[in-house]
Amino acid sequence: MIELAHISKRFGAVAALDDVSLRIEPGERLALIGENGAGKSSLMNVLYGLYHPDAGEVRFDGRPVKVRTPAEALARGVGMVHQHFTLVPTLTVAENVVLGAEPSRGGLLDLDAAVAQVQASCRRFGFSVDARARVDSLTVGSQQKVEIVKALHRGVKTLILDEPTAVLTPQEADELFSVTRALSESGLAVVLISHKLKEVLAFATRLAVMRRGRKVAEVAPKDTTAEALAALMVGEGNASDSPLPGPLPAGRGEVVLRAERLAADKLHDVSFSLHAGEVLGIAGVDGNGQRELAEVLTGLRAFTGTLELFGRRCAALSPGEARGLGVAHVPEDRLRRAVVADMTVEENVALGRHGAPPFAKGPLIDFAGRRARTAQLLDAHDVRPRDGTLRVGALSGGNQQKLVVARELDAQPKVLVVVQPTRGLDIAAVAAVRARIHDERARGCAVLLVSLDLDEVLALSDRVLVFFEGRVTAELDRAAFDERLIGRRMLGVADA
Amino acid sequence: MLELVAALFSSVLDAAPPLVFAAVGATLSERAGVVNVGVEGMMRAGAFVAAVAALAMPTPLGVLVGMAAGAAVAFVHAWLCIRWRSDQVVSGMALNLVMLAAGTFLLEAVFDSPNATPSIAQLPKWLGHSPLTWLAFVVPVVAHVAVTRTAWGLRLRAVGEKPQAVAVMGVRVSRLRFSAVLLSGALAGLGGAALSTATLDRFEHHMPSGLGFMAVAAMVFGRWTPLGAAGAATFFAFGKALSIGLASSAPALLTVVPQGALLALPYALTLVVLAVSGKKSAAPAALGQPYDPELR
Amino acid sequence: MREALRRALPSVLAIVASLAACFVAVGLTRGFGTAVDAFAAMLWGAFGDWPRFFDDGGSGAVLRPLGEAGTKAALLTFTGLSVAVAFRVGLFNIGAQGQLMVGAVVAAVVGAQVELPGVLHVAVCLGTAAAAGALYALGPALLKRHRGVHEVISTIMLNWVAVSLVENWLVVGPLRASASGDNSISGTAQVHPSAELPRLLGDTSRLNLGFVLALVAAAVTWWFLARLKRGYEWRAVGLNPEAARAAGIDVGRSVVHAMCLAGAFAGLAGAVLVLGTELKYPATLGAPYGFDGIAMALIGGGHPLGVLGSALFFGGLRAGGTRMQLFGVHKSFPELIQGLALLLVAARYVWDRLLARLAKKEAARA
Numbered sequence A: 001m002i003e004l005a006h007i008s009k010r011f012g013a014v015a016a017l018d019d020v021s022l023r024i025e026p027g028e029r030l031a032l033i034g035e036n037g038a039g040k041s042s043l044m045n046v047l048y049g050l051y052h053p054d055a056g057e058v059r060f061d062g063r064p065v066k067v068r069t070p071a072e073a074l075a076r077g078v079g080m081v082h083q084h085f086t087l088v089p090t091l092t093v094a095e096n097v098v099l100g101a102e103p104s105r106g107g108l109l110d111l112d113a114a115v116a117q118v119q120a121s122c123r124r125f126g127f128s129v130d131a132r133a134r135v136d137s138l139t140v141g142s143q144q145k146v147e148i149v150k151a152l153h154r155g156v157k158t159l160i161l162d163e164p165t166a167v168l169t170p171q172e173a174d175e176l177f178s179v180t181r182a183l184s185e186s187g188l189a190v191v192l193i194s195h196k197l198k199e200v201l202a203f204a205t206r207l208a209v210m211r212r213g214r215k216v217a218e219v220a221p222k223d224t225t226a227e228a229l230a231a232l233m234v235g236e237g238n239a240s241d242s243p244l245p246g247p248l249p250a251g252r253g254e255v256v257l258r259a260e261r262l263a264a265d266k267l268h269d270v271s272f273s274l275h276a277g278e279v280l281g282i283a284g285v286d287g288n289g290q291r292e293l294a295e296v297l298t299g300l301r302a303f304t305g306t307l308e309l310f311g312r313r314c315a316a317l318s319p320g321e322a323r324g325l326g327v328a329h330v331p332e333d334r335l336r337r338a339v340v341a342d343m344t345v346e347e348n349v350a351l352g353r354h355g356a357p358p359f360a361k362g363p364l365i366d367f368a369g370r371r372a373r374t375a376q377l378l379d380a381h382d383v384r385p386r387d388g389t390l391r392v393g394a395l396s397g398g399n400q401q402k403l404v405v406a407r408e409l410d411a412q413p414k415v416l417v418v419v420q421p422t423r424g425l426d427i428a429a430v431a432a433v434r435a436r437i438h439d440e441r442a443r444g445c446a447v448l449l450v451s452l453d454l455d456e457v458l459a460l461s462d463r464v465l466v467f468f469e470g471r472v473t474a475e476l477d478r479a480a481f482d483e484r485l486i487g488r489r490m491l492g493v494a495d496a
Numbered sequence B: 001m002l003e004l005v006a007a008l009f010s011s012v013l014d015a016a017p018p019l020v021f022a023a024v025g026a027t028l029s030e031r032a033g034v035v036n037v038g039v040e041g042m043m044r045a046g047a048f049v050a051a052v053a054a055l056a057m058p059t060p061l062g063v064l065v066g067m068a069a070g071a072a073v074a075f076v077h078a079w080l081c082i083r084w085r086s087d088q089v090v091s092g093m094a095l096n097l098v099m100l101a102a103g104t105f106l107l108e109a110v111f112d113s114p115n116a117t118p119s120i121a122q123l124p125k126w127l128g129h130s131p132l133t134w135l136a137f138v139v140p141v142v143a144h145v146a147v148t149r150t151a152w153g154l155r156l157r158a159v160g161e162k163p164q165a166v167a168v169m170g171v172r173v174s175r176l177r178f179s180a181v182l183l184s185g186a187l188a189g190l191g192g193a194a195l196s197t198a199t200l201d202r203f204e205h206h207m208p209s210g211l212g213f214m215a216v217a218a219m220v221f222g223r224w225t226p227l228g229a230a231g232a233a234t235f236f237a238f239g240k241a242l243s244i245g246l247a248s249s250a251p252a253l254l255t256v257v258p259q260g261a262l263l264a265l266p267y268a269l270t271l272v273v274l275a276v277s278g279k280k281s282a283a284p285a286a287l288g289q290p291y292d293p294e295l296r
Numbered sequence C: 001m002r003e004a005l006r007r008a009l010p011s012v013l014a015i016v017a018s019l020a021a022c023f024v025a026v027g028l029t030r031g032f033g034t035a036v037d038a039f040a041a042m043l044w045g046a047f048g049d050w051p052r053f054f055d056d057g058g059s060g061a062v063l064r065p066l067g068e069a070g071t072k073a074a075l076l077t078f079t080g081l082s083v084a085v086a087f088r089v090g091l092f093n094i095g096a097q098g099q100l101m102v103g104a105v106v107a108a109v110v111g112a113q114v115e116l117p118g119v120l121h122v123a124v125c126l127g128t129a130a131a132a133g134a135l136y137a138l139g140p141a142l143l144k145r146h147r148g149v150h151e152v153i154s155t156i157m158l159n160w161v162a163v164s165l166v167e168n169w170l171v172v173g174p175l176r177a178s179a180s181g182d183n184s185i186s187g188t189a190q191v192h193p194s195a196e197l198p199r200l201l202g203d204t205s206r207l208n209l210g211f212v213l214a215l216v217a218a219a220v221t222w223w224f225l226a227r228l229k230r231g232y233e234w235r236a237v238g239l240n241p242e243a244a245r246a247a248g249i250d251v252g253r254s255v256v257h258a259m260c261l262a263g264a265f266a267g268l269a270g271a272v273l274v275l276g277t278e279l280k281y282p283a284t285l286g287a288p289y290g291f292d293g294i295a296m297a298l299i300g301g302g303h304p305l306g307v308l309g310s311a312l313f314f315g316g317l318r319a320g321g322t323r324m325q326l327f328g329v330h331k332s333f334p335e336l337i338q339g340l341a342l343l344l345v346a347a348r349y350v351w352d353r354l355l356a357r358l359a360k361k362e363a364a365r366a
Helices: A040-047 A070-075 A093-098 A111-125 A140-153 A171-183 A197-203 A225-232 A290-297 A317-323 A345-351 A369-380 A398-412 A427-443 A454-460 A484-492 B002-031 B039-053 B057-083 B088-110 B131-149 B151-161 B163-168 B173-199 B211-221 B226-249 B259-277 C002-030 C032-047 C051-054 C060-088 C096-113 C118-147 C151-170 C209-227 C229-239 C243-246 C251-278 C288-297 C304-327 C335-344 C348-365
Strands: A002-011 A014-024 A028-031 A055-060 A064-067 A080-081 A158-162 A189-194 A206-211 A214-219 A255-264 A267-275 A279-283 A302-310 A328-329 A415-419 A446-450 A464-470 A471-477
Touching: A002 A040, A014 A040, A014 A055, A014 A214, A014 B173, A028 A171, A028 A197, A040 A080, A040 A158, A040 A189, A055 A225, A064 A267, A070 A080, A070 A093, A080 A140, A093 A111, A093 A140, A111 A140, A140 A158, A140 A171, A158 A171, A171 A189, A171 A197, A171 A484, A171 C151, A197 A225, A197 B131, A197 B226, A206 A225, A206 C002, A214 A225, A255 A290, A267 A279, A267 A446, A267 A471, A279 A454, A290 A415, A290 A446, A317 A328, A317 A427, A328 C348, A345 A369, A345 A398, A345 A454, A345 C229, A398 A427, A398 C118, A415 A427, A427 A446, A427 A454, A464 A484, A471 A484, A484 C051, B002 B039, B002 B151, B002 B173, B002 B226, B002 C304, B039 B057, B039 B088, B039 B173, B057 B088, B057 B173, B088 C288, B088 C335, B131 B151, B131 B173, B131 B226, B151 B163, B151 B173, B163 B173, B163 C151, B173 B211, B211 B226, B211 B259, B226 B259, B259 C118, B259 C151, C002 C032, C002 C304, C002 C335, C032 C051, C032 C060, C032 C304, C051 C060, C060 C096, C060 C209, C060 C229, C060 C251, C060 C304, C096 C118, C096 C151, C096 C251, C096 C288, C118 C251, C209 C229, C209 C251, C209 C304, C229 C243, C229 C251, C243 C251, C251 C288, C288 C304, C304 C335
Parallel strands: A028 A189, A028 A206, A080 A158, A158 A189, A279 A446, A279 A464, A328 A415, A415 A446
Antiparallel strands: A002 A014, A002 A055, A055 A064, A206 A214, A255 A267, A255 A302, A464 A471
């Protein structure tokens, strides 16, 4: 039995954890829920030895223990599967699983023994993965299995899963839950960190709700509802900021973008048209060409096939040309592609339109104009803090994203391409970004939404295209949305 | 003709060790994810210290001291890059410049000669070549086995691709990287010592005259593997041997090709080889990125 | 302004620490009295022999050292700018030395073999030298852009190619000055007087127009990088090329342009060396100004005015270094001070992190 007692942890001025106490009983399925930034991952990182608490202690069977490193956590039977996989892509499954506890013979690595051991573990826990396969050749779902085997192989008694279904199809998620339920029934304690209330209510035996670094409630699933949990997660008075906005008013305009047999890298053959005033959602498991589609449409990737923007054929498109035609881009990895972290907020606002007024006068930078426009945008989009001279890297993720959205929308785009727009953001920022997408749609902008979160796609889109292996396997209007069907099409299952 | 080829082969055997040791060393460091352009400075330290130490002690011991000097320089690089997450290229280049200045200064201040240290006794030759030449066959193989067949090697490869993966399995990233960088410094020091105790018998003011960078180029060309790096290093050594060999064995050539062109040959060759071998897609994925445990 | 001073702090601290450490080293090995004398001699030799000036009023006591400092500072500024400009787009130009040599030899040839009226001759020499340096830097830029070859390696290889071709072939071969009378002259032919850079202090020192040109170059570079759209683009490219590309900036073209400018600056350094002090390309160039440029750029934080500041300071120290010999300290001691300062600056990130940590602690306590 594990007990986290009065744990506190600060990062600079921010209290990630504030006097949190939690018990984990053997064989139970505990769900740790809360919005992004509530502290769920931080708390488990303390248990796993990645973070050292400023106050409080960890107890195993009543005895206080200092868990200083993941090695010590593993030695005490605690394993963790993180959101971002910690697998080495160029090594095999067996090599990844035995890393840190490698079998050896005469001083040299015994890879055959490693493979045998891993295969035995896989069989024991009910997974089927090829131990000799290189990790980068596996699907995301399989990679996650490898992550779990990695933990189980060490004989852990407590398994922590951090947002495991974020990138899985509904079917893969079902499979994950049935396997972990079986494991918990044979004595393994499972801690599930999630913000998805439906799955948590179905899977867990106990729920703990966190908000702003504190534990605010503990309930059994049968004693509560999704709405009540949402209210607890977000706090009184904010219940109206529900993450999923209501149904959209209809209003589709003329075709602004037409793609025919578009192909590039993982994109193989995609044809569709995009209309003004609609949100077209792209659903699919990661790596099936959605990313490449977004890059093609924003000029970041060369392509073959036909692309028509506003009636004009484009044989090739550069990022500058795309911008000039009225295509705005809110990319997935903002720190890599949307902002220059070491530049100030003002300088980032100018990025992309820095050559023209109000950001420039001829060849010179217009500092006053830039400052004024920035102040305007920061206000309008509630970006905090309201200081244009700060380094963008110092802003929180949510504010960075709001800044990117503010900048892109300021150009009054006719086509808006957004990829994973709300990943890692807190509820308020998520609501803000989704509201903007809503507003643009109402303004007549055509929005292409790529997201790995199926719930988000279904909530925001008028129409959905399902991608599998670079091709469109389904196209559905809002009225015909069917989550199970979409899930099958995401896996390429082509039944009736 | 045959004598020419034999002579060329022989001079490659003499010219290769410094490059081979340094290239294998660079490979170890970069495979672990730490860029090491400071190899030139580490070689210079090794060359100088070995030549000076050999004035006061048996040459083999001097070579060991040279290795330690290389490792000491590498320690500074490791400390700056791993502990303090400095820019790795800046750290390496700064060390190169410091070693350049230090070497020149000490040479002039201590030995009163702007050109070279006094001669030392070279290592006794085995089968016509310095023992370091034969060692240059052994070291790449040992490194290869270490990297591909030991637990340390597996962790080394893992930490260069994805340090987070290694950290969550309980292995200390910084300790692993430190060991790799120190080893690379020791090998670079050995390479430098080979220059001043085997190839020549003294430290000359320009040493290693760009060989450290050639070793890094060899590592790139050899796709970051010990055997590949050693092979590429030998190829570049061939270029150097060719330029010296042609000048001395075919003097008639000098009427057509200026000596300067021959001297430029190995460097130009390195450049051409790199240009042709294309983009470095074989580099370890986490190369050059300082590891920040709180970044997930 | 406060921000600029705060950014300069690590470099200033590094220089002070380095001076202190070297002072202690000399003190321990030769006695602290000697250390004081030696360092004083260096200072007077660097920034003017003010005691002597106040003693006997001869302005030469101050002007000669300052002139010498300025002469060296001009060269360090140009090579420092060369490296700093490349840094802006994220490239490490280690090839300043080779680019300098190429510029120097071209200036020497155009200065000696062509006959033109004064101002025009100087302009043409400088222009061709800059172009030569730019061309020599173009290769590595293209190799990086199209073949992914790391510029550290390619520029260093080209340095050695330049040394081999220029000093081991051209200068001792086709371009060698013909011996006249009993004197055998080394290096290339002397340049025509019309190509010489005018002296600023008459006969008192070697300070020449190159110093003014260096000041102008630093100012123009600063203005370009801080005020122009193009400068902003280059900065974005250096800090985050992917984001720059997504913003519509032509990353490849920026990189090539910046490298060519970097090469041009280094070429100008070579031209100033030839046309201002040596008046020909000598047998060997002596001080590795190209490599010192790297130190200037790093110590100066990559900022054109920082480069100028470092160049003025270290140029002074270099000029004063010769006077240390009188006290038994080797004349290349300033290089050691420079090297140590460089290492401490490379550890600037240590300063940065320490300062950042202190700031966080303050904020947490607040």
